[in-house]
Structures are given as C-alpha cells and as structure tokens.
Amino acid sequence: MSMPPAPALELEDLHVASSDGISILHGVSLSLSPGEVLGLVGESGCGKSMTGATAMGMLPPGLSLRSGKVRIGGQEVQDLDELALSRLRGQKIALIPQDATASLNPTKTIGKHLTEGLRRHRGMSPEAALTGARELLERVGLTPAEKWLREYPHQLSGGMNQRVAIARALTGAPDILIADEPTTALDVTTQAQILDLLLGLARTRNLALLFVTHDLGVVAQIADRVAVMYCGRVVETAPVKAFFAAPLHPYSAGLRASIPPLDARRTIVPLPGTVPTPGALPEGCAFHPRCGRVLEQCRKDRPPLEAFGAGKVACYAARAPA
Structure with a gap:
C-alpha cells in the first residue's frame, strides 16, 4: 500500500x-x-x-x-x-499577483522580466535564459514568443500580462x-x-x-x-x-x-x-x-x-x- x-x-x-x-x-x-x-x-x-x-x-x-x-x-x-x-x-514557492500589470516593471521588456528570473533562480547564461524565456512564453500561450519578448507591459492586454505573470512565476520551476x-x-x-x-x-x-x-x-x-x-x-x-x-x-x-x-x-x-x-x-x-x-x-x-x-x-x- x-x-x-x-x-x-x-x-x-x-x-x-x-x-x-x-x-x-x-x-x-x-x-x-x-x-x-x-x-x-x-x-x-x-x-x-x-x-x-x-x-x-x-x-x-x-x-x-x-x-x-x-x-x-x-x-x-x-x-x-x-x-x-x-x-x-x-x-x-511563487506568487501570481492579482494585478499582473501593476506588478510588472513598465521600463522593462517582457523578455527582461523573464530572463532576469531565469538567471537568478536557475543560474542560466544570457543565451540560455533567452531560450528559456521563449519556451515559457510558448507554454503560457503567448506566440510567437519572439514578438512578445520585445514588448513592454503597457503594450499588452490585461489577460496577456496575466500570462506573463504566470510565466515569471515559473522561472524558478x-x-x-x-x-x-x-x-x-x-x-x-x-x-x-x-x-x-x-x-x-x-x-x-x-x-x-x-x-x-x-x-x-x-x-x-x-x-x-x-x-x-x-x-x-x-x-x-x-x-x-x-x-x-x-x-x-x-x-x-x-x-x-x-x-x-x-x-x-x-x-x-x-x-x-x-x-x-x-x-x-x-x-x-x-x-x-x-x-x-x-x-x-x-x-x-x-x-x-x-x-x-x-x-x-x-x-x-x-x-x-x-
């Protein structure tokens, strides 16, 4: 048993x-x-x-x-x-906040939000972190990932930013x-x-x-x-x-x-x-x-x-x- x-x-x-x-x-x-x-x-x-x-x-x-x-x-x-x-x-343990847009830094691209987390939590190189960021965006349904990596939070809808917040929460697995x-x-x-x-x-x-x-x-x-x-x-x-x-x-x-x-x-x-x-x-x-x-x-x-x-x-x- x-x-x-x-x-x-x-x-x-x-x-x-x-x-x-x-x-x-x-x-x-x-x-x-x-x-x-x-x-x-x-x-x-x-x-x-x-x-x-x-x-x-x-x-x-x-x-x-x-x-x-x-x-x-x-x-x-x-x-x-x-x-x-x-x-x-x-x-x-990670948090997905209620107001995703407010939780994201408006001066940073979506790619920057994710690569910073991957490098801090998983010790990735810049190149590996960029690849990991693409994979996370694809996992949460933001495709093509290459486009969204270059965007800023104010350029995304509330639902898109919520997906970014989920991807950011997953950077440390x-x-x-x-x-x-x-x-x-x-x-x-x-x-x-x-x-x-x-x-x-x-x-x-x-x-x-x-x-x-x-x-x-x-x-x-x-x-x-x-x-x-x-x-x-x-x-x-x-x-x-x-x-x-x-x-x-x-x-x-x-x-x-x-x-x-x-x-x-x-x-x-x-x-x-x-x-x-x-x-x-x-x-x-x-x-x-x-x-x-x-x-x-x-x-x-x-x-x-x-x-x-x-x-x-x-x-x-x-x-x-x-």
Missing part, C-alpha cells in the same frame, strides 16, 4: 497580528499536496490574501507572524532570514504556486483561458496550487478541495464535490446560495450583514450575528475546526443532532 505524498505546503496554527496588537489571522492551518488545487474562499477582509502572504514570508509592514509554522517541502521556513527566504521564493485572485479583472473568455492554463500546469507539472478567490464559481471549475475563511479563521474544508453538494457551515451555505443560478427557479439569497473589522470581532463564533442557525453556545464559545462528514467544520450548529 503506497503512502500518500508528503504535503508540498503546510500552514500550522498561524497567528498574525499588527504592531498594535490587533489579530488578523487566528490559528490558520492548511495543507496542500503536490498536484492539488486548493480553493481558498471568503468575502473580502476574511484573511485569504494574508494567508498567502504569510506562506510567502511577505507580510506587509506593521504585521508579523506571532506564532505558528510554515513548512515548504517539509522544511520549516518561518524563522529563516530574508536571504534564505528569497532563495525559496521562486525556486520552491517552483513546486508551489499561490494565485491571488488572478482572474478578477479579466473578461469571462480570458478568465476561462487563464483557469485552463493554471489547471494544466498543476496537472502536468505536479504543482501544488493555492487559488485565492471570492468566486465560488471559479472554485467549482478548478479546485480539488475548498477551504472557507471567515474573520481570519478557516471555518470549513471539504472536497469540492462534497462542498457544493452540501456545505456544512452556515457561512459556506450563504456563499453558495449567493452564486447567480443557472436555474431560473432558484433565486439569489444574499448574505445578511457585513464582515466585522479585525479589531471588533464579536464574542464566540464571529459569524453568529449574521447566522440564521445560531445557538446560545455560538454566542459564548468559539467553535474549533474539527473533522465532520467529508471534511472539517468549525460550527456547533452543523455538528448538532438533527
């Missing part, structure tokens, strides 16, 4: 806080296997992007990892210095990709092309892909598993089919119900209320003021994330006897 592959990425009990003591992440734990696509979902302000930034060791100024562990390929990296972390970024809302600003056709590209990379290169999004429709297309975040906590994880068949947490069910339906007989049911700010979370379960299934225990105690059904859920109501 073969053993399951070791996780490519493990996040264990991450606690992130600001310099003035406001907690942003509260005990986030996730794992991601080689070749797996994990959709990390939730409303804006729930901690999705912050989780990705913590995994990358790229927290914004004023925020720090107070406790918890980040393991990349089994190696703990949270205490590495900046030089050691910079070697890991690109070679082991990483094992893990974190895609932070990479399709938000794209039209539907381009979005589908980018999703197909990312899914193909995960499958053919055995990449672990953490896909950060607020769009459950995208998750249904691309993910193997789903992790739902609310107020800096993971409140549910499940295989994607089980999740969409019967989400366990009332927040997950609310997100599911707010997806525009293909069936005209089903109406959209928006979630009531808004996400509270990190410094003003309610007692007990942070979702209870918005929850239609709230129990008295929910108002007092914070539910732990525990195995239930096909996945895990942090909800007293979901685990209560029917």
Whole structure:
C-alpha cells in the first residue's frame, strides 16, 4: 500500500497580528499536496490574501507572524532570514499577483522580466535564459514568443500580462504556486483561458496550487478541495464535490446560495450583514450575528475546526443532532 505524498505546503496554527496588537489571522492551518488545487474562499477582509502572504514570508509592514509554522517541502521556513527566504521564493514557492500589470516593471521588456528570473533562480547564461524565456512564453500561450519578448507591459492586454505573470512565476520551476485572485479583472473568455492554463500546469507539472478567490464559481471549475475563511479563521474544508453538494457551515451555505443560478427557479439569497473589522470581532463564533442557525453556545464559545462528514467544520450548529 503506497503512502500518500508528503504535503508540498503546510500552514500550522498561524497567528498574525499588527504592531498594535490587533489579530488578523487566528490559528490558520492548511495543507496542500503536490498536484492539488486548493480553493481558498471568503468575502473580502476574511484573511485569504494574508494567508498567502504569510506562506510567502511577505507580510506587509506593521504585521508579523506571532506564532505558528510554515513548512515548504517539509522544511520549516518561518524563522529563516530574508536571504534564505528569497532563495525559496521562486525556486520552491511563487506568487501570481492579482494585478499582473501593476506588478510588472513598465521600463522593462517582457523578455527582461523573464530572463532576469531565469538567471537568478536557475543560474542560466544570457543565451540560455533567452531560450528559456521563449519556451515559457510558448507554454503560457503567448506566440510567437519572439514578438512578445520585445514588448513592454503597457503594450499588452490585461489577460496577456496575466500570462506573463504566470510565466515569471515559473522561472524558478517552483513546486508551489499561490494565485491571488488572478482572474478578477479579466473578461469571462480570458478568465476561462487563464483557469485552463493554471489547471494544466498543476496537472502536468505536479504543482501544488493555492487559488485565492471570492468566486465560488471559479472554485467549482478548478479546485480539488475548498477551504472557507471567515474573520481570519478557516471555518470549513471539504472536497469540492462534497462542498457544493452540501456545505456544512452556515457561512459556506450563504456563499453558495449567493452564486447567480443557472436555474431560473432558484433565486439569489444574499448574505445578511457585513464582515466585522479585525479589531471588533464579536464574542464566540464571529459569524453568529449574521447566522440564521445560531445557538446560545455560538454566542459564548468559539467553535474549533474539527473533522465532520467529508471534511472539517468549525460550527456547533452543523455538528448538532438533527
């Protein structure tokens, strides 16, 4: 009997806080296997992007990892210095940003963006890096590659720049990709092309892909598993089919119900209320003021994330006897 592959990425009990003591992440734990696509979902302000930034060791100024562990390929990296972390970024783990155009240097050609990464991460000669850049552009569907190598970011569309950002993330041949809302600003056709590209990379290169999004429709297309975040906590994880068949947490069910339906007989049911700010979370379960299934225990105690059904859920109501 073969053993399951070791996780490519493990996040264990991450606690992130600001310099003035406001907690942003509260005990986030996730794992991601080689070749797996994990959709990390939730409303804006729930901690999705912050989780990705913590995994990358790229927290914004004023925020720090107070406790918890980040393991990349089994190696703990949270205490590495900046030089050691910079070697890991690109070679082991890479980020595809939300706004690809803004992330690219407008004074550099596309070829320069890619050859610099290939020379830094793989130690290639200028000639080999140029060949590698052509191959990367072809891999992400920008052909003829020779034309795009000479162009600047402002000469490309948003979808083309997103492909360049993916190619740049691949310059170090990483094992893990974190895609932070990479399709938000794209039209539907381009979005589908980018999703197909990312899914193909995960499958053919055995990449672990953490896909950060607020769009459950995208998750249904691309993910193997789903992790739902609310107020800096993971409140549910499940295989994607089980999740969409019967989400366990009332927040997950609310997100599911707010997806525009293909069936005209089903109406959209928006979630009531808004996400509270990190410094003003309610007692007990942070979702209870918005929850239609709230129990008295929910108002007092914070539910732990525990195995239930096909996945895990942090909800007293979901685990209560029917």
